[in-house]
Amino acid sequence: MSMRLQSGRVLKLDEVVQQGSALDGKAVRTIGKLVQLNPVSSTAVLSGSDGSRLTVSTRLVEPFPYRLHSLIQLIGEMEVTGGGECVIVPRVARCVDGLDVRLHNEALGVWRQFLEKQQMQQQQQDENDELPSDIFDM
Structure with a gap:
C-alpha cells in the first residue's frame, strides 16, 4: 500500500x-x-x-x-x-x-494570477463543452 x-x-x-x-x-x-x-x-x-x-x-x-x-x-x-x-x-x-522575500512574494502574486486566469479559461471551456450540439443546427 x-x-x-x-x-x-x-x-x-x-x-x-x-x-x-x-x-x-x-x-x-x-x-x-x-x-x-x-x-x-x-x-x-x-x-x-x-x-x-x-x-x-x-x-x-x-x-x-x-x-x-x-x-x-x-x-x-x-x-x-x-x-x-x-x-x-x-x-x-x-x-x-539570502532569499529576497519581497521578490518571492511578488513572484507568488504573479503565479497566483496566472493560475486564476487558467482556471477561468478552463471553466469557460467546460461551459462551452456543455452546450447542446443542436443549438448550432439551423
Whole structure:
C-alpha cells in the first residue's frame, strides 16, 4: 500500500496564521524567520514580515540545526492542538537565508494570477463543452 503525500500549498506566513484551523490536516509550504527554538520540547516559532507568528513542531525534522534569525522554509502538515493552537509539523525544513522575500512574494502574486486566469479559461471551456450540439443546427 503506497501512501501519497500532499504537495504543500504555497502560503505566506500571515496567510497560514489567518486561515488557522481551516488548514487543519492540509499540507502547506511557507517561509519565516526563526525567532524561538526549544529543543527540549521540539518546538520553534517562525515570524513573518508583518509580525505574525507560527508555532512549529520540529519532531519530524530533528535535529533542527538552524540558527535564530535564519530564514526557514517549511513544507508540512498543519495541526490544531488540543488547546486550539495551529501548529505546522514540517516534513521538510531548509534554510533560505539570502532569499529576497519581497521578490518571492511578488513572484507568488504573479503565479497566483496566472493560475486564476487558467482556471477561468478552463471553466469557460467546460461551459462551452456543455452546450447542446443542436443549438448550432439551423
